[in-house]
Amino acid sequence: MTTPTRVLVLNSGSSSVKYQLLDMRDDRRLAQGLVERIGEETSRLVHTPLLAGGGGKRERTGPIADHAEALKLVSEELAADGLGLDSPELAAIGHRVVHGGLRFTAPTVIDDAVLAEIERLVPVAPLHNPANLVGIRTATALRPDLPQVAVFDTAFHTTMPEAAARYAIDVETADAHRIRRYGFHGTSHAYVSRETARLLGKAPEEVNVIVLHLGNGASASAVRGGRCVDTSMGLTPLEGLVMGTRSGDVDPAVTFHLMRVAGMSADEIDVLLNKRSGLVGLCGDNDMREIRRRIDEGDERAALAFDVYVHRLKKYIGAYYAVLGRVDAVAFTAGVGENAAPVREAAVAGLEELGLAVDAGLNAVRSDEARIVSPEYARVAVAVVPTDEELEIARQSYALVREGSSGAHEQDTEK
Structure with missing residues (x-):
């Protein structure tokens, strides 16, 4: 048989x-x-x-x-x-x-x-x-x-230490209601971190990788030796990077302020932060291709949305560099990460002291294959690794x- x-x-x-x-x-x-x-x-x-x-x-x-x-x-x-x-x-x-x-x-x-x-x-x-x-x-x-x-989706992130997974709120309340940082997109982060190691010719256990899963939903992870030690999404997929329609990180007091001053209900604020924020909230579009087209035409709102998106992304790269101590590669994946060369270029611009750079020619190439887009002299590889969940x-x-x-x-x- x-x-x-x-x-x-x-x-x-x-x-x-x-x-x-x-x-x-x-x-x-x-x-x-x-x-x-x-x-x-x-x-x-x-x-x-x-x-x-x-x-x-x-x-x-x-x-x-x-x-x-x-x-x-x-x-x-x-x-x-x-x-x-x-x-x-x-x-x-x-x-x-x-x-x-x-x-x-x-x-x-x-x-x-x-x-x-x-x-x-x-x-x-x-x-x-x-x-x-x-x-x-x-x-x-x-x-x-x-x-x-x-x-x-959460399994890959269960290796996070408590220092990364815990919110600084009352422990008894947090435990009673299972409030902690779980992270999401874990299947993608697991696949991409392992494929990045393969691309570098090393075993996953030998490599520290910052994975940037950039689609309509977006998340970052710090992966040390094949194990996740931090990730940007939290209790829900709302925390972290600026996304297509989600705000990402926001002062929790914004919720209370909108309740008191704008008279908004919890459900209305939920819709605002999950469906009417992020890129679409900033400029009315959540398609990076359309945003780039509008920028080329001089649209200021689209330019602001792009700048806010990249600023948050760059902050997470720096933060996870600090968490890992040594970084072998930064891997871009998912729809925006794999296809938007301007996002990759802008995200590492100014981080040359950290060993990060992209080669303009390599970065502009469109391909379905995993590839390195950083110059040979760069201390940290910048990779584009198509995800395959x-x-x-x-x-x-x-x-x-x-x-x-x-x-x-x-x-x-x-x-």
């Missing part, structure tokens, strides 16, 4: 499902797709077979009632390519789960106890964990015999089911 080597990766959002099917013998993608606007009349499924001779992209439009129907349609599309969910070659289904608290520090085979804990963490991840749970339950109903593996989830899921272990590692500090 052939050993199953395929992993289906599911990323379930509140109204969407992203998926990829990979063969772990060679990390090859067999198919990928997206179901969006679930629950609306204008639902859409886009499926792309990646096998030779599999044909081109296929699209379905029309109402898709819920995640159960969405995954049923995904199963049908995969089956049409000879890759159905009933295949004996499928080893596991790997699920992105945003929040694992302190309890889950590694990929974990999902059972009732794991589901209950993910549900218990809903108050600290109300936008994400419920959708992740729906995806898990739906996939389990389709293949109850198959290992379902949770890979947590789906591959990371597939690798972690496959390694776990091959080990035949539950993979759940718990810390007794959680209360």
Whole structure:
């Protein structure tokens, strides 16, 4: 009997499902797709077979009632390519789960106890964990015999020391309500820090890296020898860098001031800081390409938004340089990090004394490959490393089911 080597990766959002099917013998993608606007009349499924001779992209439009129907349609599309969910070659289904608290520090085979804990963490991840749970339950109903593996965004950051993870508030209150810095985008930070070490020709244990995950959501991490020692996001993904629609770091008293002076409710302030701030709050756009176009045309608001974005980014580079003491590389990743050369150039400008610089020619090159964009003389490598969270989830899921272990590692500090 052939050993199953395929992993289906599911990323379930509140109204969407992203998926990829990979063969772990060679990390090859067999198919990928997206179901969006679930629950609306204008639902859409886009499926792309990646096998030779599999044909081109296929699209379905029309109402898709819920995640159960969405995954049923995904199963049908995969089956049409000879890759159905009933295949004996499928080893596991790997699920992105945003929040694992302190309890889950590694990929974990999902059972009732794991589901209950993910549900218990809903108050600290109300936008994400419920959708992740729906995806898990739906996939389990389709293949109850198959290992379902949770890979947590927060897991990579559980190695942070208490000095980095603790907020300076009353300890009893913090512990009672699980208030601490958890960090997010951990799957991306894990993948990129390891790929950066490979790019330098070294083992992850030998390298200190500052990873800058810059997309619509943005986060930074300080990684020492393959372990995260600090990260910019906190209790929620709101803390840290300036993002597309999120404010990042802001004086907590702003909340009280808006309540007292503007008469805003907690929910209204939540919407303000998460959806009407960041780049869109500063200039009305959260697309860096559009912001750069407006700057070229002399738009002052766009220029201010860019400057605020870069100023915050530069502060975090400096802070994490201090945390690490020695830095071997600064790695840019995700949509903005991989594609916006002006952001990379501006972020390290003026940091030559720290050994940081970019080569204008190398930095301007567009490529899907990991690459160094700093000059040879630079003491610290500046790298562009495309992230691959789906591959990371597939690798972690496959390694776990091959080990035949539950993979759940718990810390007794959680209360």
